[in-house]
Amino acid sequence: MPVVDAWMQHPTLRHSNHEMFESLRRWTGMGMLEEPLPVKTTVAALAAADVEIGLSAAWYGPQGPLISNDEVAEFVAQSEGRLRGVACVDLAKPVAAVRELRRAVEELGFVALRIVPWLWQLPPTDRLYYPLYAACAELGVPFCTQVGHTGPLRPSETGRPIPYIDQVAIDFPELTIVCGHIGYPWTTEMIAVADKHPRVYIDTSAYTARRYPPELVEYLRGRGRRKVLFGSNYPMITPAQALEHLADLRLDDETTELFLSGNARSVFRLGNQS
Template sequence: MPVIDAWMQHPTPHFANQEMFESLRRWTGMERLDKPLPVEVTVAALEAADVEIGLASAWYGPQGPLIDNDEVAEFVERSGGRLRGVAGADLARPMPAVRELRRAVQELGFVALRVVPWLWERAPTDRLYYPLYAACVDLGVPFCTQVGHTGPLRPSETGRPIPYIDQVALDFPELTIVCGHIGYPWTTEMIAVADKHENVFIDTSAYTVGRYPSELVAYLRGRGRRKVLFGSNYPMITPSRALEHLDGLGLDEETRELFLYGNARRVFAL
């Protein structure tokens, strides 16, 4: 069965060597990079888990890009069709950010926007996001973000599904929102927001199957089968490692297909 990885990145040295990721290196074994990593290494990691498409993200923060959109476009071009681009944006410059998002989608073929709130220390309800939300709706692409506590050594408050994701979904009912990293320890809040809003989804990135909270597993098996997408958070966690013990979830064939592939294909219009 094919797989779509909804949250991953091809790491650059500037990204992988950030001091704020020291806690992730300690937990996951992610290594610093002395030189650029060949795209073929990432493609091989995806192939090992039957990942047909990996959604490779840019990363933009207050100090500038850690992985910029043009770098991602180069990775996509060298991936043999295995990667698709997810744009980043500079929140501090709203109009240039909107123009850059339009360029990424219309010229580079990117399929979504991702902003990591803890990196900016600005919750998703901050006014600087709102021009980008409107642009996402206009362009027909999802907005991807992080929910739950932060693994890096940054404050976690911006990852609360309630009130932040709930309010954004109320303000922009046409906006598709994909919430990565499950939302733990506010998983029940995240499920409630996904239930409430037609266009809000959850991806499982940054968690291996064995660490999924029990309430998320129950949701995936039942009414949330069309709401949950697989993500790995590569290179912190490889797709193969993230999917170990998948059979232990007890998913029927339809739910398994939706989780691994079908939901992401629909949500990202792949």
Template sequence: MPVIDAWIQHPTPRHSDHEMFDSLRRWTGREPLTDPLPVAATVAALDAADVQIGLTTAWYGPQGPLISNDEVAEFVAQSDGRLRGVAGADLTRPVQAVRELRRAVTELGFVALRLLPWLWELPPTDRRYYPLYAACVDLGVPFCTQVGHTGPLRPSETGRPIPYIDQVALDFPELTIVCGHLGYPWTTEMIAVADKHANVYIDTSAYTARRYPAEFVDYLRGRGRRKVLFGSNYPMIMPVKALEHLDDLGLDDEARELFLAGNARRVFAL
């Protein structure tokens, strides 16, 4: 069955080797990336898990881009159609950020915007996000973000689904919001917000199938089958590793197809 991975990043050394990822390297045993990684290596990692398309993201933070939109566009160009771009933006310059998002979507062909609140230490309800939310609605692309605690060494508070994602969805009911990383340890809150708002979704990036909380597996099997997208968070977790225990989840054929590809294809208009 073909797979779409809703959250990967083709890393640059300045992204992969940043000090805030020391904790992740400790957990995963990954070595620093001293030289640029060939795009072919990322495509090979997708192939190993039957991933047809990986949504590869730019990373923008207060000190500048760790992976720029133009770098992502170059990775996409080298991928033979296997990667799609997800834009980043500088929250401290809202007008320029909106212009950059428009360029990424209309000129570079990107399919979404992703901002990481913990990287900025600004919750998603901060006024600096709001021009970008309006631009996403206008451009017809989803806003992607991270919920739950942070593995990197930054505060986790900005990842709470309630009140932050709930309030943004109330303020922008037309905005499609894709919340990565399950929301753990606030998974029940995340499920409640996805139930409440028609345009709020969850992706499973940063978690292997065997680590999904029990209430999340129940949601994925049942009423949440149209609300959950597969994501790996490659290269932190290889897609094949993220899916290793997929069969243990007890998904029927419809839930499995929606989770692995159907929901992402619909949400990102792929």
């Protein structure tokens, strides 16, 4: 069954070898990259799990781009149609950030914006985000963000679904919000927020199927089958690793298709085929 990976990135050396990811390297056993990862390696990892489209994101932080939008555009160009771009911007420069988002969507063909709040140590309700929310709604692209605890060595408070995602969804009912990393240990909060707001979704990135919290599996099997998207967080976890125990969730065929690709195709307006 074809797959859309809603949260991944093709890394640069600046991104992959950053000191803040030391904890992730310790957990996964991955070492530092000694040379840039070829795009063909990422394409092969996606193809191994039948991933037709990987949403490859840029990363911007207070010290500058770890993966720039133009680098992502180059990765997309080399991917033989396997990758689509997800923009990032400098949150500290709101006017320039909106201009860059517009450029990424209108000129580079990117399909979403992603901001990682812990990287900025600013919750999603901070005023610096609000021009970008309005721009996303106007451009018709989702806002993607991280929820739950922070694996890298940064504080976790910014990942709370309540009050932060809840408040943003109240203030911007036209905005589509995709919340990556499940929300653990606040998964029940995240489910409540997704239930409450029709345009709020959850993606499963950074977790393998065998590690999904029971409350998320129950939600996915039932009323949340149109609210949960598959994500891997490649290269930390490959899509094949993330999906290895999918059968153990005992999802029916319709739910499996929605989870693996149908919901993402609708949310990110990807069409029926890559």
